[in-house]
Amino acid sequence: MSKIIVLVGSPRKGGNTEMLAKAFADGAGQHHDVELVSVADCRIHPCLGCNRCYSGEGHQCVQQDDMTAIYRKFMEADTVVIASPVYFYGVSAQLKALIDRLHTPLRNKFRIKRLGLILVGAAALPDLFDPILLQYRMILRFFRLEDIGTVLVSGSKEKGDVLQGDGISRAYELGSSLANAERKEISIRRLSADEIPAALDLAWRTFSEYESPDYAPEGTEEFRKCLQDEAYLSGIEYFGAFDGEKLVGEIGIRPDRMHICFFFVDGRYHRRGIGTQLFRFLRGVYPDRTITLNSSPYGLPFYQALGFIPTETEKSINGIRFTPMKYSGGDDKQ
């Protein structure tokens, strides 16, 4: 477990920056100690440029304010994430004041190894974030920090606008990827288009081993046809669980209907909580949504344990036996 500080740079309470920062913290907080710091609530004066911190006793700043606590946090944290609204193509003044106060030899005592960036702005300009990104890259280089990634959300002006796009899920995923990367165990992420054939292959292998025995040959054939049916497959979004480079589990969901089409974990990885982790990840990407699926007879106890409830009795269509189920919330964070 490492210590992550998220500097929330907007003075607007409950605004877009704060929502993104919280989504990031939800993702990272599963395995790390994450602290959100509202910079606007701190009393941090701008740097006076006197350079007394270079010559003075203990490199103390002549200004005694909340920066003292921030220095202490930076001495304990491994990772810092800067979250800011775009204010005139830069970060907010509150954050800029904090950043300028890092011009002190005290920074040699910082433990920070990694930096991340979350930005939100109202305009939809393609180069909206360029000035801040340039500054971000220079700071990474100056402090020799590893870049954990960025979440850039444009077109969000009013409070809550950020909920309309995929910004919240991207922030959650960035946090979650950090957790997974550190654990060096099973990592979970969204699959790219060129990884989908491997996901379909895993679906077929796992289906054949565990589910097909409960079906008539007609049902097995129907499932095989689905895996080759471009019209059926189009629009499905995939999330994969990886052991190193190896895909060992997957969820395929239709986001327009929030319906899970595929949910498989490689048999050699059963009973390791990978299915639960995958589902938890999905719920992080799509919080507070009702999710449906059609369970095979084999999958029924697992889905019930996750909190799904049957909405109808078992059906059989083209040899495929399934029970329609629904998940409407609940706490699976045991």
Ligand SMILES: Cc1cc2nc3c(=O)[nH]c(=O)nc-3n(C[C@H](O)[C@H](O)[C@H](O)COP(=O)(O)O)c2cc1C
């Ligand atoms: C002082 C100020 C300056 C701003 N400058 C920009 C800007 O240069 N470009 C932009 O796209 N949005 C700009 N905005 C809009 C904010 O970035 C946008 O409303 C953002 O969602 C605010 O985030 P918040 O809800 O966390 O406060 C500005 C807003 C304020 C208050």
